Amino acid sequence: MKRRDFLQSSSTLLMGAGLASVLPADLLAMKKSISANGKINVAAIGINGMGWADLTAILKVPETQVVALCDVDQNVLDKRVAELTKLNIKAPTTYNDYRKVLDNKDVDVVIIGTPDHWHCLIMHDACQAGKDVYVEKPAGNSIIECRAMVDAQQKYNRVVQVGQWQRSNKHYQDAVNFVRSGKLGQVRLVKAWAYQGWMKSVPVKPDTAAPAGVDYQMWLGPAQTRPFNENRFHFNFRWFWDYAGGLMTDWGVHMIDYALLGMNADLPKSIMAGGGKFAYPDDAEETPDTLTAVYEFDGFNMLWEHATGINDGPYTRDHGVAFIGNNGTLVVDRGGWEVIPEIINGTPKMEAVARQLKTDEGLELHAQNFIDVVKSRKLEDLRTPIQAGAHVATVCQMGNIAFKTGKKIFWDKDKNKFTDKQSNKFLAADYHNGYKIP
Structure with a gap:
């Protein structure tokens, strides 16, 4: 779906x-x-x-x-x-x-x-x-x-x-099992994406008093104190750095999660990202409406793409994960999965697998x-x-950090931090109003 x-x-x-x-x-x-x-x-x-x-x-x-x-x-x-x-x-x-x-x-x-x-x-x-x-x-x-x-x-x-x-949908589990079976051959590239055409521009609105019945100070919590603005409240909070990480963390944790599961991957060695507010440069959002991030792991790369205001992503799907192997490509989304064979001189290198549809409610x-x-x-x-949720959230945060620094960044797995000071400044969120990270 x-x-x-x-x-x-x-x-x-x-x-x-x-x-x-x-x-x-x-x-x-x-x-x-x-x-x-x-x-x-x-x-x-x-x-x-x-x-x-x-x-x-x-x-x-x-x-x-x-x-x-x-x-x-x-x-x-x-x-x-x-x-x-x-x-x-x-x-x-x-x-x-x-x-x-x-x-x-x-x-x-x-x-x-x-x-x-x-x-x-x-x-x-x-x-x-x-x-x-x-x-x-x-x-x-x-x-x-x-x-x-x-x-x-x-x-x-x-x-x-x-x-x-x-993770509770059977068809996603079946897709991961197929990837791990080795039938795709060597998988050198994994694509994960979210193209969300229904997400439109957030028009600039003036600051106002908080609506009656809203405890705005409690809503802010550890975030920086700012005047109340309707754009930052309820659903649209996800487009502002004080509270969230945009589509990278909103949808990335879903799609990248399965990319990491299929490849049994830990943390990447390097990350680089580019993008910006290309679709709606003058609207109220802070996070990029268009972003591409490249993650380097041992033996393969993972590519993340997202865009708001566009529906047709790779393989004509508005979201998904593609495991691209030497023999074929497995594409999975919330509706099902399929395998598209690699064809050399008119001969497929493996059997196609017709789309296997979702059968349950995750x-x-x-x-x-x-x-x-x-x-x-x-x-x-x-x-x-929480260990699994924290793992993929960390990978998504790395993509945002690469975007913010504007350069290729490297992860030191022994020291559990980046190799440069600029990137390490983004390891922790800024806490305000007397709150402290536990």
Whole structure:
């Protein structure tokens, strides 16, 4: 399914039409039949977008119930509570400050669906408070944050799943297995991309007072204090460096994740990137609307491409990963995968594989996997543990750092940093307002 189609099909969920299509009556009845002593109590922090989608997916698991909602926007909280009430789901306790959620001893599991710049702090504090965590991607908003998140999970021994739900789709797993089978021959180049035509320009808007019901200071958290601007709030936060990393971290963590999995790759040796605001040079966004990054690994290169306002990327797909081998190329996206043979003098070097279509819902399976591990405590069964989420987020951050420095940069795996001072300045996100990286 194309990204824009995915969003359209889930718009009733994300835009507040309710859970009716997500939690059918028979499922609700099933949930009510389970003993209260067997419930896993869930709290969601940040519920305007994917945090709400994650919550609804987790609530499909019969053993779960929502006991707390938290958002800095009271308008969002009121809307979500009303939707739950319409479905005869007991209204959960609501909060504007996530720390009060963590003080609630009844909460077992925390979903973090906030903007990226809050992921690290809330995940650390949740683990410290003894909660298991489902955190949205990208894991951290800097390389140092990614390390801190791994450290927190290990220190407090909590279950932490990152919301890279494609890892739970069977067709993605099948594609990776085919790549690793060796049938493609030597893979020397991997392409990963996101061409997002539905993402249009963000027009410049004046600063204003924060809307009524919004705790803007809490929304800023560790980010630099600036006047409120609608462009930086809710969905569009991802286009500003204070809070996120643009399409590189928004979609890159999904696509590059499978590139790294297929190649069983660690961190790159070098990275270079070029791009800019080529499509909308005068709009409000800070992050590049067009970017190309080249990663050098042992034995192969990985190429990342992204562009907003354009749909047709490589292989006429608006997103995907291509493993280009001597015998053929495997192309995988959210809809399925196929193999295109290399043809020499009219003779294919391997058999083609017709497109293998998606057969399941990754987000729902990802939520089920998380709850299963919450119950079993077998951390090795997690589809996207924080270690995996931090790994791909680090690789994506490297691409942004190469873009910011404007030069080819090199990673010293022994010292766990770049070889130049300019790049190392970007290892950590700047924290403000009295907050410190854990």
